Amino acid sequence: MNEIIKMSATTLAEKIKNKDLTSVEVTQAFINRAKEVDPKIKAYISITEEYALKQAKESDKKIASGKEIGQLEGVPIAIKDNILIENIKMTASSKILENYVAPYDATVIEKLKSSGAVFIGKTNLDEFAMGSSTENSAFFTTRNPWNTEHIPGGSSGGSASAVSAMTAPLALGTDTGGSIRQPASCCGIVGVKPTYGRVSRFGAVAFASSLDQIGPMSKTVEDSALLLNVIAGYDKKDSTSIDVAVPNYLDTIKQDIKGLKIGLPKEYFIDGLDSDVKKSINEAIEIYKKLGAEIIEISLPHTDYAVAIYYIICCSEASANLARYDGVRYGFRAECDNLLDEYQKSRGQGFGPEVKRRIMLGTYALSAGYYDAYYGKAQKVRTLIKQDFENAFKTVDLILTPSSPTPAFKIGEKSSDPLQMYLSDIFTISCNLAAIPGMSIPCGFSQKGIPIGMQLLAKNFDEQTMFKSAYSYQQSTNWHKQFPNI
Amino acid sequence: MNNKYEVVIGLEVHSQIKTETKVFCNCSTDFHSQPNTNICPVCTGQPGVLPVLNKKAVELLVKTAIALDCNINKKSVFARKQYFYPDLPKNYQISQYELPFAEHGNLNISVDDQIKNIGITRIHLEEDAGKLLHDIGARQLDCSLADYNRTGIPLMEIVSEPDMRSPQEAAAYLTALKNLIEYIETSDCNMEEGKFRCDANISIRPVGQKEFGTKAELKNMNTISGVEEALTYEVQRQIEVVENGGKIIQETRTWDPDEKITKSMRSKENAHDYRYFPDPDLVPVNLDDNFINDIKANIPELPEKRKQRLIQEYGLTEYDANVIISDKALVNYYETAVNSASKETENTAKPIANWLTTELLGKLNNAKLTIKESPVKAEYLGQLVALISKDTISGKIAKIVFEEMFNTNKDPQTIIKEKGLVQISDENEIIKICQEAIDESPKIVAEYKGGKERAVVAIVGLVMKKSRGKANPQMVNKILIDLLKQ
Numbered sequence: 001m002n003e004i005i006k007m008s009a010t011t012l013a014e015k016i017k018n019k020d021l022t023s024v025e026v027t028q029a030f031i032n033r034a035k036e037v038d039p040k041i042k043a044y045i046s047i048t049e050e051y052a053l054k055q056a057k058e059s060d061k062k063i064a065s066g067k068e069i070g071q072l073e074g075v076p077i078a079i080k081d082n083i084l085i086e087n088i089k090m091t092a093s094s095k096i097l098e099n100y101v102a103p104y105d106a107t108v109i110e111k112l113k114s115s116g117a118v119f120i121g122k123t124n125l126d127e128f129a130m131g132s133s134t135e136n137s138a139f140f141t142t143r144n145p146w147n148t149e150h151i152p153g154g155s156s157g158g159s160a161s162a163v164s165a166m167t168a169p170l171a172l173g174t175d176t177g178g179s180i181r182q183p184a185s186c187c188g189i190v191g192v193k194p195t196y197g198r199v200s201r202f203g204a205v206a207f208a209s210s211l212d213q214i215g216p217m218s219k220t221v222e223d224s225a226l227l228l229n230v231i232a233g234y235d236k237k238d239s240t241s242i243d244v245a246v247p248n249y250l251d252t253i254k255q256d257i258k259g260l261k262i263g264l265p266k267e268y269f270i271d272g273l274d275s276d277v278k279k280s281i282n283e284a285i286e287i288y289k290k291l292g293a294e295i296i297e298i299s300l301p302h303t304d305y306a307v308a309i310y311y312i313i314c315c316s317e318a319s320a321n322l323a324r325y326d327g328v329r330y331g332f333r334a335e336c337d338n339l340l341d342e343y344q345k346s347r348g349q350g351f352g353p354e355v356k357r358r359i360m361l362g363t364y365a366l367s368a369g370y371y372d373a374y375y376g377k378a379q380k381v382r383t384l385i386k387q388d389f390e391n392a393f394k395t396v397d398l399i400l401t402p403s404s405p406t407p408a409f410k411i412g413e414k415s416s417d418p419l420q421m422y423l424s425d426i427f428t429i430s431c432n433l434a435a436i437p438g439m440s441i442p443c444g445f446s447q448k449g450i451p452i453g454m455q456l457l458a459k460n461f462d463e464q465t466m467f468k469s470a471y472s473y474q475q476s477t478n479w480h481k482q483f484p485n486i
Numbered sequence: 487m488n489n490k491y492e493v494v495i496g497l498e499v500h501s502q503i504k505t506e507t508k509v510f511c512n513c514s515t516d517f518h519s520q521p522n523t524n525i526c527p528v529c530t531g532q533p534g535v536l537p538v539l540n541k542k543a544v545e546l547l548v549k550t551a552i553a554l555d556c557n558i559n560k561k562s563v564f565a566r567k568q569y570f571y572p573d574l575p576k577n578y579q580i581s582q583y584e585l586p587f588a589e590h591g592n593l594n595i596s597v598d599d600q601i602k603n604i605g606i607t608r609i610h611l612e613e614d615a616g617k618l619l620h621d622i623g624a625r626q627l628d629c630s631l632a633d634y635n636r637t638g639i640p641l642m643e644i645v646s647e648p649d650m651r652s653p654q655e656a657a658a659y660l661t662a663l664k665n666l667i668e669y670i671e672t673s674d675c676n677m678e679e680g681k682f683r684c685d686a687n688i689s690i691r692p693v694g695q696k697e698f699g700t701k702a703e704l705k706n707m708n709t710i711s712g713v714e715e716a717l718t719y720e721v722q723r724q725i726e727v728v729e730n731g732g733k734i735i736q737e738t739r740t741w742d743p744d745e746k747i748t749k750s751m752r753s754k755e756n757a758h759d760y761r762y763f764p765d766p767d768l769v770p771v772n773l774d775d776n777f778i779n780d781i782k783a784n785i786p787e788l789p790e791k792r793k794q795r796l797i798q799e800y801g802l803t804e805y806d807a808n809v810i811i812s813d814k815a816l817v818n819y820y821e822t823a824v825n826s827a828s829k830e831t832e833n834t835a836k837p838i839a840n841w842l843t844t845e846l847l848g849k850l851n852n853a854k855l856t857i858k859e860s861p862v863k864a865e866y867l868g869q870l871v872a873l874i875s876k877d878t879i880s881g882k883i884a885k886i887v888f889e890e891m892f893n894t895n896k897d898p899q900t901i902i903k904e905k906g907l908v909q910i911s912d913e914n915e916i917i918k919i920c921q922e923a924i925d926e927s928p929k930i931v932a933e934y935k936g937g938k939e940r941a942v943v944a945i946v947g948l949v950m951k952k953s954r955g956k957a958n959p960q961m962v963n964k965i966l967i968d969l970l971k972q
Contacts, residue, residue: 082534083534084533084534090533092533097533100533102533103527103532104527104532106534201534201536202534202535202536203534203535204534205533205534206533206534206536206767208766209766209767210766236538237536237538238536238538239536239537239538239539239767239768239769240536240766240767240768240769316763317766319568319761320566320568320576320578320761320763323568323570323576323577323578324531324533324575324576324577325533326570326572326577328572328575328632329530329531329575329632330532339572343570363761366568366761366762366763367759367761368759368761371761371762371763375763
């Protein structure tokens with residue numbers, strides 16, 4: 001195995017900058033790895049080899065000429081295929097956008113371009129990011145590199161699988177209810193959902209606008225911090241992005257965590273929590289105690305309502321956000337001789353069953369006479385959930401929970417039961433509702449060798465505390481140094 | 487009209503806000519551009535785009551709201567109004583539902599010299615839809631063409647209270663509203679370009695009844711007189727239905743300007759459920775006092791105030807003042823003319839008003855020109871009246887000069903010089919001409935001397951003919967009588 005693909009993005013950036021490696025060498029190594037293993041895991045919808053090598057050459061030229069270079073100069077990154085890169089196909093894993101070519105760059109893509117990053121490919125996801133396993137992709141299901149019988153998690157399963165299988169050192173995902181953290185947990189990597197408003201959403205296909213955030217995925221905490229450094233910041237093209245100064249997340253990452261107060265919400269340590277997960281989390285708690293953190297039991301009393309109101313809010317917003325896919329201006333169109341048929345057939349044939357289910361749920365929840373009982377009520381409960389966290393963060397600096405109630409399940413195991421599927425996001429959903437930052441880091445393996453993740457949650461815009469806590473943990477453990485045998 | 491019934495009318499006006507760029511993106515609002523040239527990913531509803539509010543649009547809406555005496559909401563919220571149509575790229579329109587920018591205003595209208603106050607319910611901001619073409623000239627297309635240049639142009643929807651009691655009042659309201667908006671220049675109000683559109687809610691009820699009757703909503707009226715015609719038709723229709731024992735049903739009806747009837751479009755049962763909900767892509771807008779006060783300080787003199795000033799300062803009648811202030815361009819023209827004349831002589835304000843409202847407006851009307859397109863410059867009209875006032879030319883000559891001014895765009899002095907039309911006010915000269923006329927008309931002189939005093943008119947005519955109309959008519963009268971009495 002080529003050593004390059006095992007290196008962290010931070011190391012690669014350093015080596016490329018110091019001319020120990022060229023970007024072309026690095027990019028080619030990951031492309032070769034992808035060509036070798038991706039047929040087995042199917043993380044990519046498209047590998048943009050030509051595009052990536054052209055970018056890599058430019059980076060190498062820049063470095064050779066001594067010009068100023070970016071933080072990720074020459075480093076490859078995989079991009080979830082619901083984020084737009086100008087002139088590259090963007091499918092959102094949907095038939096309705098199968099041949100759609102992005103007409104502009106997402107803000108995160110602009111930022112990555114100016115940081116010198118190299119786009120190696122577009123990764124698979126559940127159609128329109130709706131799902132927890134990539135089984136809802138219109139094209140194919142991505143496999144978990146640790147065991148290809150298992151799901152990689154979702155919706156950013158392609159990105160998680162790609163990083164885990166070392167076909168990319170970095171990836172971008174999007175997280176609406178856990179879509180970065182849950183697959184990161186499933187695939188044994190780091191995944192970060194930044195504070196709502198920290199990263200511009202401009203150019204990420206909207207699923208649920210009030211919950212969506214783009215975030216980093218990587219093997220190490222440092223790499224995610226580095227990537228967030230590049231993509232974070234206020235964007236005038238996104239009115240919901242927030243004008244708060246972006247710290248250099250690497251500056252504080254190595255600080256110790258002595259005296260840090262970590263809360264364990266009792267509502268998250270429930271019966272029915274998988275025993276392997278429970279064991280790994282308990283071990284992680286012990287490590288934090290050794291690192292000098294104070295462990296405090298806390299309560300987030302409205303946790304029980306999170307899944308229910310999440311599905312009302314995300315489906316309601318999705319029902320409006322997805323209305324634009326009608327075949328009139330772009331995307332799949334079923335040719336018919338009247339407008340109503342054309343709408344119904346284009347959308348009927350263009351969307352998959354889960355997307356349709358959510359559009360219908362959301363349409364219902366927003367209908368006259370139901371709005372107050374559903375959407376209106378859900379917004380009120382959302383405020384209560386926010387307040388739960390505000391209260392908790394009066395006594396603790398960080399909250400620790402499992403990322404998912406079980407390790408990655410088998411492909412097909414839950415696909416016939418949407419409710420069971422929805423429950424795999426039970427621990428990640430509240431974070432989006434409360435707009436706070438959260439991340440998943442690997443903290444062990446199940447007896448069957450499937451990775452387990454733990455989730456860290458912090459106050460609004462306090463990614464720094466989250467990163468340094470995660471970094472300290474990774475310094476004391478070796479989970480992130482394990483590689484799947486694929 | 488049947489006086490057993492009272493008519494109740496409320497109007498919804500959509501007025502295009504005069505901004506350079508669209509309300510949620512940077513595209514131009516130019517009306518005359520080629521189809522689909524003022525478009526971008528945002529206003530064509532591409533995946534991943536986000537709206538960014540144009541502050542100028544808010545400023546102009548607030549200016550309008552202040553001029554209409556509204557309360558400005560410190561906090562307002564955008565909502566998505568959802569319906570599918572190919573002219574609406576996102577298949578929802580960004581509009582406002584709860585918390586519009588302004589509420590509770592009013593506007594004075596005048597009908598038959600009676601002043602009436604009409605309540606304004608609310609003013610909200612929304613984006614316009616695109617345009618669909620189903621034919622090109624006379625050629626019917628077998629498909630529809632969509633032009634998205636208009637998509638996203640800011641509109642203010644001004645909703646009145648159901649305060650109008652006749653189609654005439656409705657027309658007067660629209661005239662007053664249009665005039666007011668033109669004064670403050672927040673919209674061009676060009677009805678032909680669709681920049682000022684009106685829907686009407688109309689019902690009837692037996693005189694004395696307090697509850698409103700069932701209303702019909704009328705659409706597709708493209709002129710103010712069209713609104714009046716449609717409402718007049720609809721009143722009759724509703725009365726006939728009720729008189730014949732029928733019931734008015736709540737429905738939307740469309741005005742057919744060719745057939746001059748209203749036709750049912752859809753009933754209440756088929757009414758859209760727009761599923762409004764707050765747009766999660768746009769944060770609530772908070773307007774601070776400084777913003778509102780700055781706009782307040784810059785509101786120009788409004789029509790009502792200006793009318794009072796015209797009456798007081800220039801001694802105009804209420805009627806003339808009403809005519810003149812009915813159009814900002816007209817009153818500006820008037821005041822320019824008055825200023826120009828007042829440099830020469832005094833007491834010209836009233837005669838200028840007469841010249842303007844009778845001569846000039848009449849000619850413009852015949853030539854289908856607006857006051858802005860008048861071939862006679864305001865300064866020149868002022869000069870012309872000054873020349874009459876100074877007895878340089880007679881009123882009769884002035885009409886000849888005016889005709890020439892209208893046809894050639896020249897100033898009155900030039901025309902008078904070119905045509906030698908300066909009034910003869912030299913006494914000796916006039917005596918000479920009068921004597922000639924007397925000498926040539928022995929018969930008439932005899933009649934006059936025989937007691938038929940009116941015979942002098944014929945001799946005056948002869949004098950004017952001899953002087954080619956240039957003799958000062960007052961002097962001619964006096965001198966002739968003096969000579970005849972000798």
